[in-house]
Amino acid sequence: MFEGIIRMFKEKDGFVSGEEMSRRLGITRAAIWKKIKALRERGYEIEGSTAKGYRLIKTPEFSVEELKILVKGDFGKEIIFHESLDSTNTLAMELAEKGGHHGTHGTVVIADRQLKGKGRLGRTWFSLPQCNIYMSVIVRPEIEPKDATLLTIMSAISCARAIRNSTGIEVKIKWPNDLMVSERKLGGILTEMKSDQDRIIFAVIGIGINVNSSLDAFPPEVRAVAASVMEELREKGYSQEISRTLIIAAILNELERWFKVLIKGGRIQLINEWKKLSSTLGRKVKVVSGKDTFSGIAEDIDDEGMLILRLPSGGLKKISAGDVFMLR
Known part of the structure; x- marks a missing residue:
């Protein structure tokens, strides 16, 4: 229902009457008013006029409703959002194991905060609340377990291209899965999977990216090696909060593109694209x-x-x- 209201706002550059919303959504105008009130509480800036209806002025920097409108394929068709989770990867693995509607290919689990975020090799991923991207994507790739590394390569390419296209930051990839800018770590990828001898049954691609975090908020040992989108753009004179919605949408749409390359046997295309973005080779x-x-x-x-x-x-x-x- 919220998504329907946001979609109507996006379709019109101006006011949408309460009558039109009521008719298109099949609910009363009183119910529309309650939905608008709830959206305002979620951070949407919505102007109201007795004569004209409602007009969207500003969306919050993260909006599940807007994200659903921006995704174009299977990745993100189902989005599960929690304000706080132990780990998005843990929940995504559980959902994939259960199957059903929430465990389908392309389902995305997003959290505003992780209490037990996972890094590679059993490490903890430091997860500041309400400012960064913590998400996991369920994939059912039907490839052999020996090719599992290609999932991480495909994901790293997707993230690097998405951040470059949506922010202008020249992100590179440090083997095997680190997203780097100016020799500092902007994000990382953790791939977990369930497989039998000859095929991957499902995999979960965990993605963590520092977006609106100030480096001062990190512990000293993290601060020394970390980067964030906000800090990088601030150096270029950009002072506004960065939209996580737009970056996540760009990542999901790039995943859609590069996953198709992977399953169509485009191994060489993936490897060559990774090499173009590498900060490791030749060093x-x-x-x-x-x-x-x-x-x-x-x-x-x-x-x-x-x-x-x-x-x-x-x-x-x-x-x-x-x-x-x-x-x-």
Whole structure:
């Protein structure tokens, strides 16, 4: 119902009468007034006129209703929003396991705050409330488990392209899943999945991006390496709050595009696009993989997304997972 009202506002550049809203939504004008009141309480700035009706002046920087209007495909067709969750990935995994309407391909779980946000390798993702993007997307890709890394590569490409297109920030990707700007971490991706021997039954792509957070709000150890969209744009003279709605919509629409590339067998296209956005290739790096540490030149990634490291001996080492540290 809220989405219907917002959609009417978007269709008209001006006032929408209470009578028209009542007729199109099939509810009384008194009920319309209550819906408008509830939208105002959610942060929408709506002007009311006895003679003309209602006009939308401003939407909040995050709006599920507006997001549903902006998404164009399967990704985001079903959106589940919570003000607070332990972890969007945890809930999305549970929903995917149960199946049904809320566990379908493309379902998105979004939270304003995470209490136990997940990072890679069992780490915690520091989640400030009501300012950043914390979301997880259920996918049913019907690809082999050995190709799971391609899901993360596809997601990283989608996020980087979406942020570039919606904000102008030159986001790059540090292998395997970090979204970087000016050598600082803007966001990250965590892919979890359930599979049998020959196929992925479902996967959950967790996405965390710092949007409207001030770096001063982070703990010192995070502040030293973190970035946020707001801080980056502030350096360019942009002082307004950034719309999470627009960034999330851009990400979901890019996921729609690049997922189609993936399932149509466009592995080489994905790898080449990742290379264009990489901040890792050609750099001297240290890679910590489990108990092992390797140093060398990050020379390439293979068709499965594994990092190819040129060792000081001249030999090549393929690495499937690990932490990369830039040495120069």
